[in-house]
Amino acid sequence: MATRMLALGVTGPRSRWAQHRALRTFLRNRAAEAGLAILILLGLAAAFAGTISPHPPLAADLNRMLQPPSRAHPLGTDELGRDLLSRIIYGARISLTLGFVSVSIGLLAGTALGALGTYRGGWADLLCMRFVDVLLSFPPVLLAICIVAVMGPSLYNAMIAIGIAQMPVYARLVRGLVLAIREQQYVEAARALGAHDSRILLRHILPNCLSPLIVQSTLQVASAILSAAALGFLGLGAQPPTPEWGAMLSKGRLYLRVAPHLTAFPGLAIFVTVLGFNLFGDGLRDALDPRMAARLGL
């Protein structure tokens, strides 16, 4: 996955040398490697959840409620006697989907908003940017909560709400990039050759926005997973019996004194996942943005 993303990131006027340099920087970075390893493990767990989880995630067994970790149930059982490890493994599937879907929504909508407005300029630009400014004046999670309030609490609505809440970040980022790239000589050359606006935007400008967008998206997946878990925890996201980590935690906390494992393990899963995306995203940024790395003396 890393090599494909890196290859995507350096399309455009970068040399082969730069590609190798980016890859080398990334591989030299222990933290980024650790992040990648976490993500690969998570991806595998999500893909093969059916095969590797010891029990079905929804199978209740009222004779085995709230049991501490044991050989049969490595992470113990929850308030309905369901196997916690299995639920956490299935939860990886939900959280990864959640992260990718909401980031895709934010990325597509935000990029469209930022790129079109900026490239056209004038009224369109002004309108888009004022809209983005207004969205940005909501504290991040609150906009998502507000949207969930309107659409009703569910897993799907949480994805949409978080996607919309992430949109302004991308619009801002793309705007800055387009403004800079628009002035480059190769864009001028394309225009002189008579290329159409949409061609310039899609073939010349957007491909050169890719690497910052990929870096930002990796970090945004981390924040989307955190927000979704928070919504689940508040009862505004995934609903029981869905094995979503945040929702599991909100049930588990009722038994904090008698069965702390119900709170500890789902939270640990969220933490490790988010940490993985953050480590990986930081590594990507250092590898793809040599200017920043040089400035920080790397």
Add this chain to the structure above:
Amino acid sequence: MHRYLARRVTIMVPMLLGVSMIVFVLIRLIPGDPAELLASQWATAEDIALVRRAWGLDRPLPVQYAVFLGNLLRGDLGRSVASGVPVAAEIAGRYPATLLLAAVSMAVAVLVGGTAGIVSARRPYSWWDNGAMVLALVGVSMPAFWSGLMLILLFGVILGWLPASGMGTPRHVVLPAVTLGLVAAGIIARQTRSSMLEVLGQDYIRTARSKGVDEVAVTYRHALKNALIPVVTIVGLQFGTLLGGSVVVESVFAWPGMGRLLVDAVLVRDYPIVQASVLLFAATFALINLLVDVLYAFLDPRIRYG
């Protein structure tokens, strides 16, 4: 300075109008008839028509918005559907609690994050630096509701040192503020570090060192002052994260603030409360960012003339 301030305040007015418009439209997008929601569940069709007239719901949307805005300016936020109490009264008791929590959390964040950032920047790539940055990343990656519950488990249940929920004594604020503050501390630490490193690479720092200024003065008098600007921006933006995070943390610690109120209101579909609390959160965030901009102009005179 005055002109700069006037300009910043005038920018805020259309922003807040935009925010109120979005909240207004969002609440009206809710499927179902608000009149039915407001009337009791045994209401007849005539009753509902009456409610619709009484609340002005039969008038065109722009008119409704104008009325809503007029009421808002007079401090009339409507009544809670669930309790019948005026929304302003519900909020008045809760808002100070949230502000208190956010302020103490920010103090924790700036203290912990700032210190970690400076320590890191003074010895880049040392064990200190690596350790601090790993901790910062851990802070950023932990879900606040989980770290909060773990702190409750450790200090409230196992050790019994601190109260696990509620509000009242200064001891009650410790766990929620640490939980909330750690999230922002990580981001502040990273920003302080990179901004300090950038400044420490400047020519005037080399000049100061070569003329024999001691390292402490270089760090705090020459570097820190100039590194502060981007840090102040991040601190302002982190207030938004803290206000959003307060929703979660208040739920964990049964802290009687706005966040808890908002979540409960969303769950029972008490829209006047949702509308008012979201507006208040956004207005607070806008005001804090205004303060940050003013602080900016104070810290860096160049900005005033920009």
